[in-house]
Amino acid sequence: MTTDLQSGISRRAFLQGAGGLAFCAAVGADGFRLVSQAQAATLANTLVTPWVRIAPDGTVTIFTAGAEMGQGSMTSLPLILAEEMDADWNKVKLEWAPADPRFYGYTFNNVQMMQIVGSRAVQLYYAQLRVAGAQVRKVLIANAAQKLGVDPATLRTEPGFVVNPAGGQRLSYGEIAAFGEIPAQLPAVDPKELKERKDFRLIGKQVARRDLPAKVNGTAQYAMDVKLPGMVYASTLHSPVHDATPAIWNGVQPNTPSSEPESWNDAEVKRMKGVIDVVKLPNGVAVAADSFERARAGRNALKVVWKKGKAEGFDSARAMEDYARVYADPGAKVSPIETKGDVKAVFAGAAKTFEAEFRSDYGYHAQMEPLNAVVRINDAGDRAEVWEGSQAPDASRKAVAQALGLKEEQVTFNQCYMGGGFGRRSLGDYAAECAQVAKAVRRPVKLIWTREEDIAQGMFRPQSFQCVEAAMDASGKVTGWKHCVVGDGEFLLQTGIRIPYYGVPNQSIERRGVSHGVKLKHWRAVGHVFNVFAIESMVDRMAADQGMDPIEFRMEKMGASPKARKVFEALAQMSDYKAPRPSGRAVGISITERSNSLGAGAVEVSLDRKTGKIRVHKVWVAVDGGLIVQPEQARHNVESAILYGLSSVLHERVTIKNGRVEQSNFHDYKLLRMSDLPEEMHVQFVDVDTRPTGLGEIGNPFIAPAIANAVFRLTGKRLAHLPFTPDKVLATLKA
């Protein structure tokens, strides 16, 4: 087993390895498919690239498109392919797939992409990787059959071997690779030929993540750790006032000015020790120096006059109050998200109606590794290489090419481990910026944003205002549902706002957009955080009003779907839901969907009424995540998301005043620490035999409403503004 991943291996080198079989991937209408090397040679060169290689010594090299930020997909994706080809996992070597979505991308909305976002990796690569693995296995069997002079149908495979039960022969994959040939046309695979679940040897089993060993001895390579001959260091200062376009989360324009620098103390900074150059960027000023400390000192000494940005004068607290006015304004522009039945009529005829408002502040990703990249450009200026930890190598490569005025083919992207991603690392913005500096100073550059810059230039989970209304008939059944979310960030605002797990017949769900120029981005389930908070707080409120148990209310009065019932049942059982709790503690529950998974969760909470500090003692989550490819890693993902959610709920808020982010480091942007850790966390997967669904974020959104609902049980008060910092809790208790 090996943990050293190499990047940037050329297609040629891969194909020309010391003999063996190389299976290539070619672009097809619905994603990649494998083709033989011979076929590859007849196709246009640019359309084929290697995916699997079997060496005569039995080593199987599989490219992994699973960008790794701790979620484990670097291991899960090749493991799926290895399963179907029946590879010996101990002989499988992984290499990062090149940044070319035509071969290594999945298909989403008819586009080939490699973005590892929205917990998509396993669910969207699963089917194609299985077919690819099965094709490789079929070719190996066919070659063995020819050699042994038997019917291929009589042969079986064991990990790394083709076996002939009748004759007792065993041919290793390596042996076959030494003589074997790949037919010009690779065999087709009928879905019925794929392994049955009971035959899996890797999927659903305990298989160690490949990145672990390097992460306990300091050898794991993050972009932060890359060092090139002649490399210099740079750090950037951007305008503290954001100047973002409304859909910046969807892509960046590296050469388009925003909050441009007008003038700065250029001569003074250039005189500083070790400073090599001060570089004007379309949206900032970078200082390059012979060490990072000197680059940072130069950056800290910059005094820049900036062009006005769109967020000039912006005040996040005031904006929040404006949102309430936007909600009340009958003339406001509305984007409908879901419209079902006759909401007007059902509210008019309701036995009872409910209405509540919710607010949620901006959130920052706070990935542990501050944003950074390394770029080298050749002397001729027609080739560039990038090292970055990226959730979207394809997007990053494109941004760098744009920044340098090159074609994408002229840019090589080298993937690195990410010190956290959480949705921030999928644009290539800082890599493009590094490329601009490298071009200006004509040397390889490592560009590092200081933590302070990383926060000031954060791309936040948007703040929001919401109003939820519900209509109930005389039997207590919820028949009408209205949900309006107001804020900036367009699509980001509406993830998780639909309620497909409930059967409310009449619905009107809408978004009302404003635009502040503040940079916004996906953030581990983003809109789910505040939308699920609002939805599940409202449902709990109605349950309490009806004097019903919250789970029973959801089953009986909200029309919970069969899938939802299953996770609620599992949750009730695993948490011994009805058991009495120690005095001063209460349990709150909620449910969320994300990336086609469904999760119901419960928390056991206590509250210090003097300080307003909430403590979560125990957490239970029951998840329907389809077929689980790596159970241990899946559990770890959910636990990680629980704590990410808990951190955001208890501590995290970005505030903006006078257009400037007020927080600057971890003393004022507080994160969960070990002392906040619940004493117990339990994660259970409901066993279902469907294709896998996303698991990286399902553990996150449920926790805000679950905590709020538990606090209600303790105090009779409803928390309605995220995060639940002690000051807000005390204010709610007094209200």
Place this chain on the structure above:
Amino acid sequence: MASFTLNGKPVKLAADPKSLLLWTLRDEIGLTGTKYGCGAGLCGACTVHVDGKAVRSCMTPLAAVEGRKVTTIEGLSPDSSHPLQKAWVEQAVPQCGYCQSGQIMKAAELLSVNKKPTRSQIVRHMDGNICRCGTYHRIIAAIEQASKEV
């Protein structure tokens, strides 16, 4: 000039004594296991040992380690065989991994003075080290496991 012992070997550098240990280790000496997280003593990602005590290298000038013994994650064991490193793999602690060198070095300090720490002693000792990926519970489990071995 700066001279100190690094992972058991003497080093001499023509460096400004005001330079910070973190960047010297990473960029001058090439030991990149020690990480930059906040640069302000707030997260612990840069934790190394100086004479056996955990310190934050992002706040430590070279002058402060003059003539002293510095140990980084690379020097904790030659082959990832420290009980903490083994326990870290067994408990599958790391997610993104970026904080983990600092976590392990901080934990190693604890076990060197307290071979059988209780859960609350672990929490008190480790509370300054942030893990954004939320691996705290596994860190505790790994320290408890390692404490059986030391």
